Amino acid sequence: MTAGNERRVPRAAHKIARPPILKIYGLQCALVLLSSFILFPVDKVMAYSAVIGGMISVVPNAYFARQVFRYTGAAFAREVARSFYRGESGKFVTTVMLFAATFALVQPLQVFVLFLAYLIVMLLNAVILARYALRGNRI
Amino acid sequence: MGLALIAVALMIGFGALGTAIGFAILGGKLLEGSARQPELAPMLQGKMFLIAGLLDAVPMIGVGIAMYVLFVVVPGLPA
Numbered sequence: 001m002t003a004g005n006e007r008r009v010p011r012a013a014h015k016i017a018r019p020p021i022l023k024i025y026g027l028q029c030a031l032v033l034l035s036s037f038i039l040f041p042v043d044k045v046m047a048y049s050a051v052i053g054g055m056i057s058v059v060p061n062a063y064f065a066r067q068v069f070r071y072t073g074a075a076f077a078r079e080v081a082r083s084f085y086r087g088e089s090g091k092f093v094t095t096v097m098l099f100a101a102t103f104a105l106v107q108p109l110q111v112f113v114l115f116l117a118y119l120i121v122m123l124l125n126a127v128i129l130a131r132y133a134l135r136g137n138r139i
Numbered sequence: 140m141g142l143a144l145i146a147v148a149l150m151i152g153f154g155a156l157g158t159a160i161g162f163a164i165l166g167g168k169l170l171e172g173s174a175r176q177p178e179l180a181p182m183l184q185g186k187m188f189l190i191a192g193l194l195d196a197v198p199m200i201g202v203g204i205a206m207y208v209l210f211v212v213v214p215g216l217p218a
Contacts, residue, residue, distance in 0.1 A: 068188050074177030080184055081166040088162050099203050103210035111207060122196050129189045
């Protein structure tokens with residue numbers, strides 16, 4: 001935005017804080033690493049499969065969240081929608097690439113544990129965001 | 140093997156299609172809502188982010204299974 005071409009942003013647009021993205025995804029990373037530490041004495045392959053599965057969920061979601069909250073407010077509604085689309089396509093492509101790289105390069109792999117960790121982190125993400133929305137911007 | 144590849148194509152293709160339709164509707168509603176009540180735009184954005192996380196959960200699992208079929212099941216099949 002240049003000085004000569006300024007757009008007025010409504011005051012209310014700045015009042016509502018965006019979700020603490022770093023905190024949400026940091027918490028998810030910490031839980032994934034904790035679960036792998038717990039699984040490590042049981043089975044090494046299981047431990048790193050859980051880490052990989054969790055990270056396949058966290059990394060694209062974090063990218064998506066970063067893209068979504070680049071702009072805020074009614075004045076930037078078009079940019080918000082555009083960054084939503086960009087974030088979602090990036091998330092889709094990143095997920096495909098991470099899964100492909102994992103199955104092509106990582107051997108041996110516990111596929112069941114990988115998918116389970118992926119599902120759990122995905123559900124955790126939805127639960128954290130829903131709690132954040134329902135509890136008035138607190139995690 | 141050919142059927143497995145068709146299954147992978149369908150899983151990825153329909154997953155992407157479903158997500159695209161959902162996001163198109165979601166984005167359109169955000170623009171509409173922001174135009175009608177600009178003061179609610181940041182709240183709508185937060186809600187949209189929440190719904191987006193739920194919207195693409197199932198297609199992403201489908202993508203994961205498709206990649207599993209492509210890289211693990213298909214190489215093990217006889218040509």
